[in-house]
Amino acid sequence: MTLTAPSPYRVDAGGYYGPFGGAYVPEMLYPNVEELRDNYLRIIEDPEFKREFKQLLRDFAGRPTPLFLAQRLSAEIGTTIYLKREDLCHTGAHKINNTIGQILVAQRLGKQRIVAETGAGQHGVATATVCALMGLECIVYMGAIDIERQKPNVDRMRMLGAKVVPATSGSQTLKDATNEAMRHWISNPTDTHYIIGSVVGPHPYPDMVARFQSIISAETITQLLEQTGRANPDFVLACVGGGSNAAGAFYHYLDQPGVRLIAAEAAGQGVTTGHSAATTALGKPGILHGASTILMQTEDGQVTEPYSISAGLDYPGIGPQHAQLFATGRAEFLSITDRAALDAAFQLSRLEGIIPALETAHALACLPLIGAKKDDVVVVCLSGRGDKDLATYTQHLEEYS
Amino acid sequence: MNRLTTLFQHKTADVLNVYFTAGFPQLTDTVPILHALQEAGADLVEIGMPYSDPVADGETIQRSNQQALDNGMTVATLFEQLQNIRQQGITVPILLMGYLNPVVQFGIEKFCQQCQATGVDGVILPDLPLEVFEREYQPLFTKYGLKNVFLVTPQTSAARVRQLDGLADGFIYLVAAAGTTGAQTDMNADVDAYLSRTKALGLRNPTLVGFGISDAASFAAASRHTTGAIIGSAFIRLLQHTPAEGQAAAIKEFVAGIRP
Numbered sequence: 001m002t003l004t005a006p007s008p009y010r011v012d013a014g015g016y017y018g019p020f021g022g023a024y025v026p027e028m029l030y031p032n033v034e035e036l037r038d039n040y041l042r043i044i045e046d047p048e049f050k051r052e053f054k055q056l057l058r059d060f061a062g063r064p065t066p067l068f069l070a071q072r073l074s075a076e077i078g079t080t081i082y083l084k085r086e087d088l089c090h091t092g093a094h095k096i097n098n099t100i101g102q103i104l105v106a107q108r109l110g111k112q113r114i115v116a117e118t119g120a121g122q123h124g125v126a127t128a129t130v131c132a133l134m135g136l137e138c139i140v141y142m143g144a145i146d147i148e149r150q151k152p153n154v155d156r157m158r159m160l161g162a163k164v165v166p167a168t169s170g171s172q173t174l175k176d177a178t179n180e181a182m183r184h185w186i187s188n189p190t191d192t193h194y195i196i197g198s199v200v201g202p203h204p205y206p207d208m209v210a211r212f213q214s215i216i217s218a219e220t221i222t223q224l225l226e227q228t229g230r231a232n233p234d235f236v237l238a239c240v241g242g243g244s245n246a247a248g249a250f251y252h253y254l255d256q257p258g259v260r261l262i263a264a265e266a267a268g269q270g271v272t273t274g275h276s277a278a279t280t281a282l283g284k285p286g287i288l289h290g291a292s293t294i295l296m297q298t299e300d301g302q303v304t305e306p307y308s309i310s311a312g313l314d315y316p317g318i319g320p321q322h323a324q325l326f327a328t329g330r331a332e333f334l335s336i337t338d339r340a341a342l343d344a345a346f347q348l349s350r351l352e353g354i355i356p357a358l359e360t361a362h363a364l365a366c367l368p369l370i371g372a373k374k375d376d377v378v379v380v381c382l383s384g385r386g387d388k389d390l391a392t393y394t395q396h397l398e399e400y401s
Numbered sequence: 402m403n404r405l406t407t408l409f410q411h412k413t414a415d416v417l418n419v420y421f422t423a424g425f426p427q428l429t430d431t432v433p434i435l436h437a438l439q440e441a442g443a444d445l446v447e448i449g450m451p452y453s454d455p456v457a458d459g460e461t462i463q464r465s466n467q468q469a470l471d472n473g474m475t476v477a478t479l480f481e482q483l484q485n486i487r488q489q490g491i492t493v494p495i496l497l498m499g500y501l502n503p504v505v506q507f508g509i510e511k512f513c514q515q516c517q518a519t520g521v522d523g524v525i526l527p528d529l530p531l532e533v534f535e536r537e538y539q540p541l542f543t544k545y546g547l548k549n550v551f552l553v554t555p556q557t558s559a560a561r562v563r564q565l566d567g568l569a570d571g572f573i574y575l576v577a578a579a580g581t582t583g584a585q586t587d588m589n590a591d592v593d594a595y596l597s598r599t600k601a602l603g604l605r606n607p608t609l610v611g612f613g614i615s616d617a618a619s620f621a622a623a624s625r626h627t628t629g630a631i632i633g634s635a636f637i638r639l640l641q642h643t644p645a646e647g648q649a650a651a652i653k654e655f656v657a658g659i660r661p
Contacts (some may be wrong), residue, residue, distance in 0.1 A: 014532075024501060027525035027552035028576060030561075123629030169463050182456045187580040201568040287502045287528065288454070300475040302453040323526050388480065 009254040009321065009330055016292075018327065020320035023202035028186040031311065032194070033290075035109065037204045043046035043108050044101070045210060045332035053114045057099045059213060060133065061090045063097075065216075067379070072351040078238040079372035083354070083382045084220055086245060093357065093384030094213060094245045101196055101212035102361040103130040113192045114136040117167075117181040119146055119174030119241070120311035120359070121153025122384060123197030127258055128162035141180040143173035146311055148181070153388055171305045174241075174315050178289050184316065198242025200204035200318030202290030206247075206319050213248025220379055221252055228377060230261050234371055239264045239362040240333070240380040241277070241313035243322045245383035250331065260332065264362040266308035267335035277306035279318045282324045288316065294323040309338035309392065310358035310386075332370075340365040345386065346400040357384030358392060372384025404494035405522045405548050405571045408444060409607045409628065416629025417442075417620070417659055418609055419636050420498065422465040424447040424474030431482045431650075432489075437465045437649040439493040443658035447525065447631065449542070450476055450499030459583035461634040465641070476507040483519035491520070496550065496571075497526040513545035523548035523571045529579070535568065550574050555595045562602060573606040575599060575627060577614065583634030584613050596626040618649065620659050631637055632659065 008018060013020050015037070023033050043049055055064040065085045074081045086094035106114060114131050116138070118124030124140040131138035140157055144166040147154050157164050170176040178200075185194045199206040199213075221231045236253055238246035240263040253259040268276035276282060283294040288303060295317040296304040306316045318326075325331035336344075345361035348354055356364060361382045372378050386393065408416070419438050423431045431448065438446050455462065479497075497516065504512050504526065516524065525545055529538065534549060542549050548571030553562050554580060566573060575593050577638035578584065599608065610623040611631030623630040636655065643651040 022530065022533070024528045024530055024533075027557060028457060028527075028554050028579065028581075031554075031556040031558070054645055135509070169460070176452065179456050183459075183581050186457065187584065189554075189579050235631070287505065289456075290528070297502070297506065300477070301503035302470060305501075342474075 007255050008328060009324060011203065011207040011321070012042040017321045017324035019285070019322040020292050021203055021206060022292050023290055024287050024292065026186070028189065029182070032185060032189050034201050039109065040105060040204050040208050041107050044060040044208070047270045049104060049108070053101055053104055057097065061096045061100060062088060063215065063220045064223070065089060067220060067227065070352050073348060074276040076347070076351060077367045078374055079233060079376050079378050080374070082377065082379045084222065084379055085215060085401060086216065086381060086383045087163055087354070087356065087360070089101055091122070091129050092387060093122045093126070094097060094248060095123045095197060096129065097215055098197065098209050098212045098244060098247065099123070099126040099130045102193070102195040102208070103136065106136070106195070107238065109193060111191060111193035113139065113188065114195055115139045115141070115184045115192055116195045116197060116268045117141050117174065117177040117183050118197060119143070119177065119314055120388060121146070121150040122156065122388065124162070124164070125153050125156045125160070127197070128157040128160035128193050131162060135251065136318045139184065140164050141167050141177040141184065143167045144173070145172040146174065146177070150311055151390065170401035173310070175303065182289070194384035198244040199247040199321060200242040200289055200291060200317060206291065209244055210251060210321060211249040213244050214251035214361070215246065217250065217319040220249070224377070224379070229375070231256050232256055233379045234376040235260045235345055235364045235372055235378040236381070237262045237264065237366050237370070237378065239313060239359045239383060240318055240322055241266070241315045241359065243319040247319060247321060249379070249381035250325070250377070254330070260370070261325065261330060262330050262366050263325070263333045264336050264366050266310055266313035266362055267337045268307040268309070270337055271335050275307040277313050277315065279316065280351050281335050283317070291320045293317050293320045294326065309341065310362065312357070312359040313362065314363060317380065334369055335367050336365040342396055354380060355386035357386050358389045359383050362393045402443065402490070403546055404521050404546060408494050409572065412444060413607070413628060414446045415466050415624050415660060416607070416609060417656070418445045418447055418629065418631040419656065420447040420449060420631060421632035421636055421640065422451055422462065423479045424451065424469035424472045425465045425637070427645070428472040428474060431479065431485060433648070434652065435486065435491055437652040438656065439491060441653040443493060444629065445494040445496065447496040447498050448479070450479060450497055450503060452500040452503055457581055459581040459582045459634060460548055461637050465637045476503050476512070480515040480519055482656065483521070487520035493597045494522045495520065496525055498622055501526050501528045502577060510541055513541045513547055516547050517545040521547070523550055525550045525574065527552055531565070531568070551598070552576055555579060557659045559602060562599065562604070566604045566606055569606045570645050572609050572628065573604060573607050574631070575610045577610050577612045578621065580612060584611055593622070595624070600626040617661055
C-alpha cells in the first residue's frame with residue numbers, strides 16, 4: 001500500500017510525527033544515525049532486499065502467520081474475534097520480523113557487529129538468532145534485574161552465541177539496557193549496527209521498525225478478506241510498551257478512519273498506585289532515547305521507573321508515532337492492570353488452547369472494554385507466546401484452578 | 402561582554418576547563434567547589450545538571466549524576482544555589498552541561514533567563530540537534546547572551562565541523578575519541594592526527610578537547626593542537642575519594658598538578 005497524500009500519522013521528511021520523533025542524539029551518534037537515515041529507504045526498497053527479506057520471513061520465521069477465528073472466546077465476549085498469530089513466529093514473537101529486516105540492512109551497510117538491548121529477552125533472542133544465521137558478532141545489553149527474572153531467554157541468547165552484558169546502571173531494566181546499548185554504539189561507531197527492538201529511538205528507527213513490522217497488517221488485510229470478504233476490521237487491538245507490534249498491526253489501517261485502533265498499556269498495579277507503566281496516562285511530552293515523545297517523568301524532567309508484571313511493557317516511553325496517534329486521538333489507549341492481564345491470559349489459555357505472552361495478555365484484556373457488537377470484527381495482535389512467562393503464570397495457577 | 406569571549410581573547414593556549422556535577426558529593430557542594438576551582442586557577446568551569454539517563458557519559462559521571470539526583474538536585478535548585486555567585490566574587494566563566502529533557506521541562510526561555518540572571522555564560526546540551534537549535538533555541542540564546550557549545554568527534558565530517566563552527570560562538574568541544582566520558586583515551590597517534598587535522602581546518606572558534614583527559618601528560622598532549630582541554634571524570638573521582646574537610650585543598654593540588 002502506497003500513499004498518495006501525506007498522512008498525519010506517518011513520518012515526515014524531517015523525521016517527525018507531528019511534534020514527536022526527530023533525532024535527539026549526541027554528536028557522537030550523529031554519523032551513525034545519518035548513515036542509516038540516508039540509506040534505509042534505498043536499501044529496503046531495493047528489489048533484491050525485498051526478495052531476501054520476504055524469503056527469510058517465509059522460510060526462516062514461518063510467515064505468513066495464521067489469522068485465527070477464536071470462536072469460544074468470541075462467544076464469551078460477544079463479538080467476532082480474530083487472532084493474528086505472531087506467537088507462531090520463529091523465536092515466539094513478532095520481534096523476529098524486525099531483526100531479520102535490520103540484519104539485512106546491517107549487512108548492506110557493511111557492519112560486522114550487532115548490538116541490541118532487551119527487556120524480557122524476546123528481542124534479544126530474535127537478535128541473537130539472526131546474528132547466528134548471518135554469522136555476525138552479537139552483543140545484547142540486558143538489565144541486571146531482567147537477567148534474573150528472564151533467565152530462560154538469557155540461556156537461549158547464550159546458546160545462540162550472543163554475549164549478554166548486564167546493564168547495572170539506573171534501574172537495571174530495559175531503559176538502562178537501552179542506554180548501555182547506545183553507549184556501546186557511541187564507542188564503536190564504524191563497525192557496529194544497533195538493532196533497536198521497538199519503534200523507539202532516533203529517526204529513522206521508528207519508521208524503519210514500523211515498516212518491517214507492517215507485514216502484520218499487510219497479511220491481516222489479505223487473510224481477513226479471504227475469511228470474511230472484507231479487508232477492514234472494526235477494531236485492531238495491540239499492546240504497547242515501545243509499541244512495535246502495535247505499529248505493525250496498525251500500519252496499513254492508519255489512514256482508514258473506520259478501523260478503531262486500540263492500544264493496551266500496562267497499568268501495573270493500577271495507574272494511580274505509583275507502580276505502573278501506563279505512559280499516556282501518566283506521562284507528558286519529553287525526550288527519551290533520541291526521540292521527542294510522551295514519557296513518564298518527574299516534574300524536573302528525570303525519567304521515572306516504570307513497573308509492570310510484564311518485562312516487555314516495562315518502559316517509561318512509547319514510540320513517537322504512538323505519541324502522535326494518542327495526541328490526535330487516532331488510537332485509543334487503555335490502561336490494563338497486572339490482574340486484568342492475568343485474567344485474560346488464563347481465559348485465552350482455557351478457551352482457545354493458546355498461552356499468550358504477558359504483554360499480549362494486556363491487549364486481550366481490552367476485549368470486554370471496547371464496546372464491540374456481536375457482528376463487529378475485532379483483530380487482536382497475538383504478539384507473543386507465553387512460554388517465557390510460565391514462572392509468573394505458575395505463581396498464579398491456584399487462583400485460577 | 403560574555404566571560405567566555407573575554408577568556409579566549411586573552412588566553413589562546415593551555416586553557417583548562419574542569420567539569421563537576423552539581424549537588425555532588427553533597428547537595429550544597431556546588432558553590433564551594435566553584436570557589437575552590439576558581440582559586441585553584443581553572444580557566445573555566447562546566448557544571449553538570451544531573452540526569453537520570455546520561456547516554457553520552459561513562460560510569461563515573463553517571464554515578465555522580467545519580468548521587469546528585471538522590472541528594473535532591475534539580476535545575477531549579479541549581480539556579481537557587483547560583484544566585485548571587487557573581488556578587489560573591491565568582492568571576493570564572495561558567496558553562497552548564499546537561500541533557501535536553503530537564504531543560505525542556507524547566508522551560509527553555511525561563512532557563513535562558515535564569516542563566517543570564519545568575520551569570521552563566523554558556524551551555525552544552527549534547528542531545529540538542531543542530532537543526533532544532535537553529536530553529537528554536539538560537540534566538541533565545543542570543544537574547545539572553547548565552548553561548549552554545551557544539552561537540553565534534555573524530556567521525557564528524559569536515560563539512561559538518563565547518564557548519565558547527567559557523568553556528569558556534571563560544572568554543573568547539575572536541576571529543577578526543579569515540580566513546581563516552583571517562584573512557585581511557587591514550588593520546589596516541591590517531592588522536593594526535595585527528596587534532597592536528599582539525600587544527601588545519603582553521604576554525605574561527607577556539608577548541609577544547611575532552612573525554613579521557615585525566616592528568617598533566619594527557620592535558621599537555623591534548624593541548625598541543627588546541628586551545629586547551631577539559632577534565633571531568635578524573636575530577637569527579639577526586640571528589641568521590643576526598644573527605645569533605647580536605648576538599649578545597651585537594652582541588653587546589655589537583656588543578657595545580659594538571660599544568661605543572
